[in-house]
Amino acid sequence: MASDAPIPAAPSERVGAASFFAAPLAVLMRLIDWPMQVLQRLIGERRMAYVFLLPNLIFFSLFVFLPLIINFIFSVTGGAGLFPSERPYVGAQQYAYLFDCGSFLDPSSCREDHFWRGVSNTARFTVFQVTAMVLFSLLTAVVLNMKIRARGFFRAVYFFPVLLSPVVVALTWKWILQRDGLLNAAITSLGGERILFLVDPSWAMFWIVFVSIWAHMGFYTLILLAGLQAIPADLYEAAEMDATPRWRVFWRITLPLLWPNMIVVIVLALIRGVQTFDEVFVLTGGGPGTATLMVVHYIYETAFANQVQNFGLAAAASVVLGVVLFALTLAQLAASRRKGAA
């Protein structure tokens, strides 16, 4: 029997922490060995995988699934209390309130217009941001994959903003963009008029897209760079021997082989775009008016900032957002599977 086999002694060169833990670990392994063998005999070898999954499943149930269920329960209750016992069941009333719209394309026709303004802004932000982010990330990755001088330095520079906290990013850009900020100082010193970048609705949307791209592009560039480096060099050598034009090489070799990475980048950027909150909250506070109010900001405000903290309505909006994110996650899984198959 395996349990009778001698425990291999630690190699003499292994000293310090490893040897310190070796003996207690060996004792522990001996202790759990026989119950595991009994269990394996009872349920069979194939089902043992579930036994190993169980601790993680319990952890996930407690901290992921349970809050999801509680959120859903809150979404079908009303009132201002926090404990379920203080919250009367209202059925789909919160959802009906959210979806009470004359036209879903016109937020002002909706009873809860702020929610739909959040949906509309989030959709616009996501479309612009993801499109621009993917294009710039691709361009940057292609350039950083070339044999240019100080390539390592540039790779570090482009990745650096990813390491910053979103709040730091937003505060830094606010310092640049506000009325007396750096950018306006530069403009006025050149004789120009101050531009209220964060007060004009179209400028505000432009800048939150720009700052978001600036902050996160490095991460997606890295994924694409890894994809570019995985493309076999002999394909490019063959194309070079055939004197194929560069744009054709990019179109016919680089892009098709990079496509699985592109899909992952697009889906990840979409999920992040839909979840956007922190940077926008600090940079524009959802304003001017509601020009940059995002869905997550709406949920935060409904649940926490209003005096009557409407947890039910916020929970219903969270469920709607969760459904969208779930669909995007399924798309990501499908894309990953396709990438695996490729």
Added chain:
Amino acid sequence: MQSKHWISALALTAGLVMGGIAQAQTTVRIAWYSDGNEGEVITDLLKRFESQNKDIKVVLDQVPYKAITENLPVQLASGQGPDIARVVDLGGIARYALDLRPHLKDAAYWEKNFGPFLPWMRPEGDTKAITGFMTQLTVTGPFVNKTLFEQAGIAMPGAKATWEDWGKAAKDVAAKVQAPFPLAMDRSGHRFFSVAISEGAKVFDAKGEPAVIDDGFKRGAKLVYDWHQSGVMKKELWGSVSGTAYRGANDEFKNAQVVMYQSGSWQIAQFDKTVGDAFDWIAVPSPCGAGNCSGMPGGAGLVAIKTTKSPEAVAKVMDYLASEPVLSEFYARSLFVPGHLGIAAKGLDYQGASAPAKAALKVFSDQVAQLSAVAYQLQGYTSNRVIFNAVISRLGQAISGEGSLDEAYKRMESDIAQQIAERKK
């Protein structure tokens, strides 16, 4: 026999030591935010309390204002929270407040000196509870950069001048001296209603239920809206953020960019310290409208929380802080208008204050007598923050160009009705 004595002595010593530890372990936590120096002042006062009461340890958790308005209510709703909190949403927090009466040394002292303000902190329907006291009574009102008026060579509007007079004068001054903000007003319900009530807003119907949108309210809203269209007010303040977000103009005023700043008495200590000799600033009486010349009362209350495990210790701390000598020192050092009738009647000597700060305190103290009954009623209304939030959110949208004022009025009414209905469920 000898050994028995030893055991008894040991047990007695252990008992005394354990007893001493148990006594020292009564901890009272206070959640506290500061506008100016009041955090330092209360820390000093509490140190004194601890030296006189060795059995109670007071922990002062100094938190941002936002934590008080947004995090604290959630904490309290979940049955957690501090033993005492300094709050501004008095009505919203009232249902979590502890009735201190059974534990106070002299409840009559509280009734006598905090009487008019006690209902602000009582749960709805309760007419007797004593839950806390006002750390300051605030009055909204304008600060004026006198130096800018002098530089522009324009005379300041006199007593009983209207909001329109001040708006015009501020704009003229700003144009002459190239100041970017003629008139700034905190993005806050209290500040807006000081204009609206002056313009005749009644806010409630005969039964005391909210009936916010009336002619007076519309006059006030139109004034603020028009100021934004004509450049008297700039969108960078009211129009720059969304929803219920508060936005002050302290920095702009301190940097001499604002001609007139509608804020309130709690700013005095801050301006006294930060403006210094940079320019002359004064507080002026609240301008008048079609209805009256009222500002809005408000303030922060120190409220005992009913989830506390040590109500006696909490009451002891509250009794100490509310006592006349301690509270006098607190108000005097933090340059606050007193929310204690006895102290107000005797008058306070703000020894550490500069001449402009003393003058401003006098202006705001005098304003208390000018406050309209509607302003008091609104301040005492449990769900007043629902009204404030709906108004600033929707008016802010109209100012930013998202729909007309009439649409904003409809949205305000529906927001208020929906949230009050949710609270009643």
